[in-house]
Amino acid sequence: MRDEYPSVDEEQSVHLEIDYPNAKELNRWLPLVKWLLAIPHFIVLIFLILIAIILVIVAWFAILFTGRYPKGIFTFIEGVMRWGARVCGYALLMVTDKYSPFSLD
Numbered sequence: 001m002r003d004e005y006p007s008v009d010e011e012q013s014v015h016l017e018i019d020y021p022n023a024k025e026l027n028r029w030l031p032l033v034k035w036l037l038a039i040p041h042f043i044v045l046i047f048l049i050l051i052a053i054i055l056v057i058v059a060w061f062a063i064l065f066t067g068r069y070p071k072g073i074f075t076f077i078e079g080v081m082r083w084g085a086r087v088c089g090y091a092l093l094m095v096t097d098k099y100s101p102f103s104l105d
Contacts, residue, residue: 021095030097038091041100045087048080079104 059073086100 018089018093018095025097026094027097031094034091034094037099038087041083041087041091041102044102045080045084048083052077052080076104 055073055076059069059077062068062070062073083100083104089095090098090100
């Protein structure tokens with residue numbers, strides 16, 4: 001018997017690298033305001049996450065019947081995850097002072 005599939009033993013996890021913030025470059029008083037500035041992002045993200053959950057169910061059926069993950073649904077869900085990571089980096093982790101754009105890119 002031969003195994004034609006590529007080995008998955010080497011990379012079985014997703015890696016996320018976040019640069020350690022330089023405290024000298026960050027504004028000292030901005031953390032008091034960041035949570036207020038992030039509220040619109042969190043409101044929009046709640047709706048986007050609800051839509052993403054529905055689309056994951058739709059994608060499951062699409063994969064079940066066609067054997068392929070729809071590209072548009074994949075791009076949307078990837079964008080929502082990216083947006084959520086940017087907002088968490090800005091408001092919760094406080095690794096940047098750059099305000100996150102309202103974008104899925």
